[in-house]
Amino acid sequence: ILRDVDLIAAEDTRTTKKLLQKHGILKKNTISYHDFSGESRIRYIIETLEAGKNIALVSESGTPAIQDPGFKIIQECIEKNIPMTVIPGPNAAISALVLSGLSADNFLFAGFLPKAKAKMKNKLMELALFPYTLIFYESPNRIKTLVEELIGKFGDRKASLVREITKIYEETIRGSLSTILSEIGQRKIKGEIVLVVEGYKKDLIKNFSEEDITRELIKLLKQGISKKSALKIILSRYDIDKQKLYNMATKI
Structure with missing residues (x-):
């Protein structure tokens, strides 16, 4: 893939060039694309793709868009119907x-x-x-x-x-x-x-009163937890109807 594309957009061109040299891929056009790249760089990549060129997006250590640069370019490609694919790699x-x-x-x-x-x-x-x-x-x-x-x-x-x-x-x-x-x-x-x-291993509480729920909800809110997060926590602890809980929350 790296040998055949017209251009490589790399998070770190220095590291990528070492990889290319190791595989005998010489004189390959590379440009940088990282978290601090501006809109002009994204625009250049998209325009190059629209001109019919093939570009490989390479991250420093991992897979593009997975806590690595790439999300914005992928979004732009989808919006402009530019075909793309992914090569399974390290994660x-x-x-x-x-x-x-x-x-x-x-x-x-x-x-x-x-x-x-x-x-x-x-x-x-x-x-x-x-x-x-x-x-x-x-x-x-x-x-x-x-x-x-x-x-x-x-x-x-x-x-x-x-x-x-x-x-x-x-x-x-x-x-x-x-x-x-x-x-x-x-x-x-x-x-x-x-x-x-490890994930939480829960046994939902079945025996409770509305006062118990209200008291717990107020306690969570006083801890600085948002109402949305507090409701999720209550639903994870108690065997209570979601709509009933939301109705109770509006009264607090």
């Missing part, structure tokens, strides 16, 4: 899920959580009662904070931390969240990190 989330040993029948890719603490906590509260395996991306300098927050919101669930997949220092730490916290607290963790966490 850290799926690779880490396979290595984790946790259920892969159903899962949610959460990616990087918001950096703002309030938004991060709201997101975790939304996910706390999600019944499927969760996959997070995180940086080395924030991973300890993430694990601590997860223990506080999720409890000590089964988890797996995978870093540097396919590289020399690849490592997988399996166990509970507290086991992982203890391990990473003893040394400095480097590289790209994927944290896979």
